[in-house]
Amino acid sequence: MKKYIFLVTFVLMIVFIASNMSYEQQTIVPELQTILKDKPFEEELSKIELTYWDMPISVETRGYYYFIEFLIRKATHFSGFGLIGVIFFLFYRKMKFRFPAYFAIASVFILGSLDEYRQKMQPGRTGLFEDVMIDTAGAIFFVFLAKLFLWLLSNRKRVSKRPV
Template identity: 60%
Template sequence: MKKYIFLIIAALLIVAFSSNMSYQQQTIVPELRVLLADQPFEETLSLFKIPYWGTIISVESRGYFYFVEFLIRKATHFIGFGIVGVILYLFYRKLAWRFPALLAVATVFLVASLDELRQAFSPGRTGVFSDVLLDSLGALFFILIAAIIVHIKKSHFKTN
């Protein structure tokens, strides 16, 4: 039980810490310019046009490195909050609460909403509801995978 509480607190601290940083502090574009100097997959990435916060994000509109950074940042949202969701799901299961998956997704939605609201008031940051949805979808996706694994493990141990 203590390990879940520790993991939840650690995950929330990471979210809070990264949300406090301005874009200038978080940007990885300089590293991407070095790492991806040959601009791999530029032709393929140029096919993507992503609607986000009232604009279209693409290689054409942002440039290759900023577009790749955008994809990495959004993947980080999806995966990071997915991990938070799984930790919450396992914690709620341990507490034997009803509907632990639903509660975990709802908790992630609440945390992501509060995080985006806080970002809306932080200099150099924006709070975007699209990120709340992305965070919640990440939680839902990873929680479903975790729930399937838990179900398979329970079924497997019952038959053995």
């Protein structure tokens, strides 16, 4: 139980630290310009256009490196908060909550909302409900995978215990 409390606390600290950083402190564009100097997949990525915050986001509108950074940032929201959802799920499961998956997803929604609210207060940052939805979608996806994994693991144990 202590390890789950530690993990939840650790994750909350990481979210808090990341929320306090300005975009300029977080940008990875200079690194992308070094690593991806030949602009791999630029032609394929140029065919993609997303709408975010009622604005078109594409290689054409943002530039290659900023578009890649946008995709990485949103994938980080999805996967990072998805993993946070799994940690909450395991914590609530250990605490014997009746519906740990629902509580985990709700916790991520609340945490994501608070994170975006905090970001609105930081200079040079925006807090967007779209990011809360990405966070929550990540939690739904990863918690589902965790539940599926645990279910498969428990069924495998049951099958292996059956007499031949």
